[in-house]
Amino acid sequence: MSQFVEDFMAEVKAKNPAEPEFHQAVQEVVESLEIVLEKHPEYKAAKILERIIEPERVILFRVPWLDDQGGVQVNRGLRIEMNSAIGPYKGGLRFHPSVNLGILKFLAFEQVFKNSLTTLPMGGGKGGSDFDPKGKSDNEVMRFCQNFMLELFRHLGPNTDVPAGDIGVGGREIGYMFGMYKKIRNEFTGVLTGKGINWGGSLIRPEATGYGAVYFAAEMLSTRSESMESKTCLVSGSGNVAQYTTEKINQLGGKVITLSDSSGYIYDPEGVDADKLAWVIDLKNVRRGRIKEYADRFSNAAYTPYDHNLDYNPLWDYKADCAFPSATQNEINGKDAQHLVDNGVYVISEGANMPTTPEGVEVFLNSNILYGLGKAANAGGVAVSGLEMAQNSARYSWTREEVDNRLKLIMKNIHSACINAADRFGQPGNYVVGANIAGFLKVADAMMDLGVV
Helix, strand or coil, rough: CCCHHHHHHHHHHHHCCCHHHHHHHHHHHHHHHHHHHHHHHHHHHHHHHHHCCCCCCEEEEEEEECCCCCCEEEEEEEEEEEEEECEEEEEEEECCCCCCCCHHHHHHHHHCCCCCCCCCCCCCEEEECCCCCCCCHHHHHHHHHHHHHHHHHHHCCCCCCCECCCCCCCCCHHHHHHHHHHHHHCCCCCCCCCCCHCCCCCCCCHHHHHHCCCHHHHHHHHHCCCCCCCCCEEEEECCCCHHHCCCHHHCCCEEEEEECCCCCCCCCCCCCCCHHHHHHHHHHHHHHCCCCCHHHHHCCEEECCCCCCCCHHHHHCCCCCEEECCCCCCEEEEHHHHHHHHCCCCCCCCCCCCCCCCCHHHHHHHCEEEEEHHHHHHCCHHHHHHHHHHHHHHHHCCCCHHHHHHHHHHHHHHHHHHHHHHHHCCCCCCCCHHHHHHHHHHHHHHHHHCCCC
């Protein structure tokens, strides 16, 4: 670590204590941008980096709600409005017990660069609550979402802040929140994305993050004159991102052999084909069951519960060509990364946000594999959210093919931006450096144009 990075991070940690995920996200970006600041001293003079790591606004509020027994429950709600230099704040809402200020700041910070890479006019934000929808009835989830929106609504607007879904927030939760927003404001505007198709949603939005991660992997493979055809793939998670990553891999001729949830993972050497995937989608989205049931339903598959005493995840220790971490942050550590490389995996496309630890990233970069980090590879979700905003503004819906083609083009352009930025600053083939620099430059130039605000 250079002296500049060390001094900068010391200040970040002093001002933002007990936020390790935020520190990790900032350090990765700062290390990539050191060469940019040397070539562009005007950014350093204007303290762009110091300004870009500070949220423009942090909103924290309580969410009281009644459970089905009439008992009072209290959760914490948060929204980080990180940066609006290139457009209204845009980023998901996460409902999960692990949600805290540091995690949401890391996600909002990542979102700024990710949204910039899409080329769409969207700033970065993130929010959520420590509420856990798992095990709650539909009525309990509805009451929580409505009370959450009773506070958050005053900070939202189609030209101010447009949240979407994230972990724990799917179509059900978006619907309950949008219904309350519409009632309070007495207006029908595109203030949330990921809406139902009958009330302002976009085709391909549920599929977008997973599809985009696979499109990005295909673009990386094309640099070696290869395709997804016949590739064996490891996928973590079994929610929205993992489901549609699997679907697109199947469509492009690949084979997915793993899926997981917080309790464990399944290994299916025959592959999760279209029929098995349809069963998984029903299991997770309708019956809200556990991935363990997959092995009960399909006899060729094996289920392994997670052993938290292990210092690695055995899901990442199978022979394969590609890996799509699609569960959560820091799910691949240094040992996992080495297992992937040792087992022949040479394409990593991150469907989750920052799923690889710094030690794991170092292994990937030193191994000269095709490593697509989250802020580039999983930008398809927010890209189609941007397209949903455009359709809402026009009061018009595009066809499935039109949205999919636009998504494919956006992922192709993100890949090109990463490659070009890496080449321009002397790091050819380094998608980490390329994505961070390309995302930063657009936001930094806008901040320069807008003055010290």
